[in-house]
Amino acid sequence: MDKTADKARPTPRAGIMEIEAYVPGKSTAPAGVAKVHKLSSNENPLGPSPKAIEAAREVASKLDVYPDGTARRLREAIGEVHGLNAANIICSNGSDEILGLLAQTYLAPGDEAIITEHAFMIYKIYIQSAGGKPVTVKETDERADVDAILAAVTPRTKIVFLANPNNPTGTYLPFQEVRRLHAALPGNVLLVLDAAYAEYVRRNDYEAGIELAGSAQNVVMTRTFSKLGLGGARIGWMYGPLHIVDAINRIRGPFNVNATAIEAGIAAIRDRAHVERSSLHNETWLIWLNEQLTKLGLRVTPSVGNFVLIHFPEDKKHSAEAADDYLTQRGYILRRVTGYGFPNALRMSVGTEEANRGVIDALTTFLKS
Numbered sequence: 200m201d202k203t204a205d206k207a208r209p210t211p212r213a214g215i216m217e218i219e220a221y222v223p224g225k226s227t228a229p230a231g232v233a234k235v236h237k238l239s240s241n242e243n244p245l246g247p248s249p250k251a252i253e254a255a256r257e258v259a260s261k262l263d264v265y266p267d268g269t270a271r272r273l274r275e276a277i278g279e280v281h282g283l284n285a286a287n288i289i290c291s292n293g294s295d296e297i298l299g300l301l302a303q304t305y306l307a308p309g310d311e312a313i314i315t316e317h318a319f320m321i322y323k324i325y326i327q328s329a330g331g332k333p334v335t336v337k338e339t340d341e342r343a344d345v346d347a348i349l350a351a352v353t354p355r356t357k358i359v360f361l362a363n364p365n366n367p368t369g370t371y372l373p374f375q376e377v378r379r380l381h382a383a384l385p386g387n388v389l390l391v392l393d394a395a396y397a398e399y400v401r402r403n404d405y406e407a408g409i410e411l412a413g414s415a416q417n418v419v420m421t422r423t424f425s426k427l428g429l430g431g432a433r434i435g436w437m438y439g440p441l442h443i444v445d446a447i448n449r450i451r452g453p454f455n456v457n458a459t460a461i462e463a464g465i466a467a468i469r470d471r472a473h474v475e476r477s478s479l480h481n482e483t484w485l486i487w488l489n490e491q492l493t494k495l496g497l498r499v500t501p502s503v504g505n506f507v508l509i510h511f512p513e514d515k516k517h518s519a520e521a522a523d524d525y526l527t528q529r530g531y532i533l534r535r536v537t538g539y540g541f542p543n544a545l546r547m548s549v550g551t552e553e554a555n556r557g558v559i560d561a562l563t564t565f566l567k568s
């Protein structure tokens with residue numbers, strides 16, 4: 200073997216190898232576990248809308264045909280349900296894709312993008328992959344801090360990513376705080392409001408950002424179908440000003456949303472009863488889980504999403520790692536969140552009644568052991 204030829208292999212461009220790849224939630228338990236409850240990816244315990252399943256089945260016989268590259272009918276259905284102009288919407292292969300496209304479009308090498316201490320990890324990956332510099336700011340009480348974000352703005356800042364509510368904390372900023380943030384940001388800084396959990400939030404002072412993204416020139420709102428039962432279909436969307444839509448459309452894949460996703464998405468978003476059922480189920484069990492976990496002496500970060508962040512005691516025997524092992528052995532798959540700055544916590548998606556009760560029973564025994 201010629202050593203010089205080996206050295207001449209292709210090299211990723213600067214920065215790529217510094218990126219830590221995203222680690223999705225586990226989905227398997229050890230062999231022999233009777234039933235697996237996946238509570239690690241904030242999926243909908245009620246499953247997909249039956250109408251979406253039907254629509255996906257129907258499209259199967261037409262998979263030879265390319266999808267509409269602009270996903271027009273899906274954009275129109277979204278527009279109809281939310282009262283938005285379809286021209287201001289872009290659909291994507293999950294909202295992850297749109298977050299990446301925003302970074303690619305607005306960050307030049309060396310530009311800064313602000314994220315918060317416990318923010319959804321995907322932002323950092325996309326900032327780095329665009330050659331940008333992630334600037335992480337402190338949160339207060341595990342919640343985004345508007346003053347800390349504003350203090351971090353420099354002439355190189357191009358984007359602020361704000362998950363509202365955030366994952367994995369589940370905390371949110373009342374919309375007045377988001378408005379205060381926007382009002383103080385320079386006009387050339389793009390504010391990305393990631394409202395992946397908007398359908399689950401039942402708070403009067405919460406807004407996903409439709410009005411702001413519809414009126415300001417530097418705000419977009421991103422949404423997803425994933426947490427409402429279509430995680431596997433990969434459908435996300437962005438709403439924002441036309442100049443941003445125009446820029447993104449120049450670089451996105453020409454058929455980034457596949458035919459099955461388009462049809463399933465249209466059926467799902469029109470099925471408002473399923474959305475409401477999902478949200479109600481969540482409301483009931485989120486409250487119940489909070490009460491039960493607190494009774495067990497565990498601290499829970501106040502969440503408005505479809506998951507809870509559970510903090511474990513300091514003793515090694517009852518650490519998050521030990522709890523994770525214990526639960527996994529019994530078929531309950533939660534999410535480790537060490538990479539999010541929570542080495543001793545687990546994130547649990549709100550599950551079916553059976554799963555929720557099962558986790559509480561298991562944790563009760565675990566904590567007594």
Ligand SMILES: *Cc1c(COP(=O)(O)O)cnc(C)c1O
Binds near residue numbers: 293362364423433435
């Ligand atoms: C799940 C999630 C998303 C995106 O999910 P997609 O499946 O890519 O649509 C975006 N932001 C946050 C905060 C999430 O938790």
